[in-house]
Amino acid sequence: DGGITQSPKYLFRKEGQNVTLSCEQNLNHDAMYWYRQDPGQGLRLIYYSQIVNDFQKGDIAEGYSVSREKKESFPLTVTSAQKNPTAFYLCASSRTASSTDTQYFGPGTRLTVL
Amino acid sequence: AQKITQTQPGMFVQEKEAVTLDCTYDTSDPSYGLFWYKQPSSGEMIFLIYQGSYDQQNATEGRYSLNFQKARKSANLVISASQLGDSAMYFCAMRDPGRPSGYSTLTFGKGTMLLVSP
Numbered sequence: 001d002g003g004i005t006q007s008p009k010y011l012f013r014k015e016g017q018n019v020t021l022s023c024e025q026n027l028n029h030d031a032m033y034w035y036r037q038d039p040g041q042g043l044r045l046i047y048y049s050q051i052v053n054d055f056q057k058g059d060i061a062e063g064y065s066v067s068r069e070k071k072e073s074f075p076l077t078v079t080s081a082q083k084n085p086t087a088f089y090l091c092a093s094s095r096t097a098s099s100t101d102t103q104y105f106g107p108g109t110r111l112t113v114l
Numbered sequence: 115a116q117k118i119t120q121t122q123p124g125m126f127v128q129e130k131e132a133v134t135l136d137c138t139y140d141t142s143d144p145s146y147g148l149f150w151y152k153q154p155s156s157g158e159m160i161f162l163i164y165q166g167s168y169d170q171q172n173a174t175e176g177r178y179s180l181n182f183q184k185a186r187k188s189a190n191l192v193i194s195a196s197q198l199g200d201s202a203m204y205f206c207a208m209r210d211p212g213r214p215s216g217y218s219t220l221t222f223g224k225g226t227m228l229l230v231s232p
Contacts, residue, residue: 033220042118042205042222043159058219088157099147099209099218100166105159 002027004106006091011111013078013085021076021109023091029104031097032074036060037088037108046089049074050097078111086113117141118208120223127196128231134181135191135226137206146210148189149220150180153203162204165189196230203227 004025013019025032031050035043045058049068063082068074074093078085089109094101117140127133139148150162165173165180173180181190193200206223 040224042224044222045219048219090157090159092159097218099145100164101147102149102161102164103220104161105151108157110157 004091004093004104006089006106006109008109009107011109013111013113015113016080018077018079019111021078021089021091021111023074023076023106025072025074025093025106027093027095027104028071029093029095030071031094031101032068033092033094033103034058034064034066034074034076035090035092037090043090046076048097085111087111118206118221118223120206120226122226123224124227124229126229126231129198130195132192132194133196133228135193135204135206135228137189137191137223139187139189139206139208141208141210143210146208148180148182149207149209150178150189150191151205151207152200153205153225155202159205163191193228198230198232201228201230
């Protein structure tokens with residue numbers, strides 16, 4: 001079945017450690033996105049990529065990094081520079097970056113910093 | 115700048131009744147897309163319905179319909195015949211072409227929690 005997978009589902013990290021969240025899609029979509037969701041809030045865009053080897057900062061990119069070496073993969077690294085990393089992280093993809101293309105989401109990763 | 119407003123933090127509805135979730139938006143671009151997503155307690159975001167700014171008719175998908183009033187910049191979601199499984203957070207989102215940069219992104223509202231009672 002086509003879809004978006006994220007791993008792990010739950011992640012615990014000690015302060016000062018970097019951690020990488022995985023996002024893979026087999027929908028043959030060009031565009032991929034990372035969002036952060038805090039309790040009781042909507043989603044905020046961290047990074048997005050319209051095509052392989054290209055990515056752009058979103059609204060809250062500080063303390064995060066990404067890569068897009070393959071079309072199907074868009075991993076997110078939460079670095080120690082991120083001041084408040086505990087949140088729910090959602091990855092999404094869309095066929096293209098057009099405003100009319102629907103974004104489809106993965107199941108999310110819940111990150112807790114201890 | 116884009117802006118999405120959902121003024122109802124929570125809504126209650128009885129099973130089998132219809133409910134309307136409000137969404138207003140603000141953009142200066144004539145070309146944009148409006149989306150509604152459902153987020154159950156499991157956390158995944160489920161796409162429900164899409165309305166394009168140039169679409170002449172209101173979008174419908176099964177029990178979901180979008181009451182699109184372009185002049186008022188509103189895109190309310192109507193759920194008919196509510197079911198217990200409809201209990202979830204509902205998010206309205208908008209995407210415009212991102213001129214002049216050309217980078218189109220999706221902006222979300224803060225969401226409305228819907229509770230369906232038996």
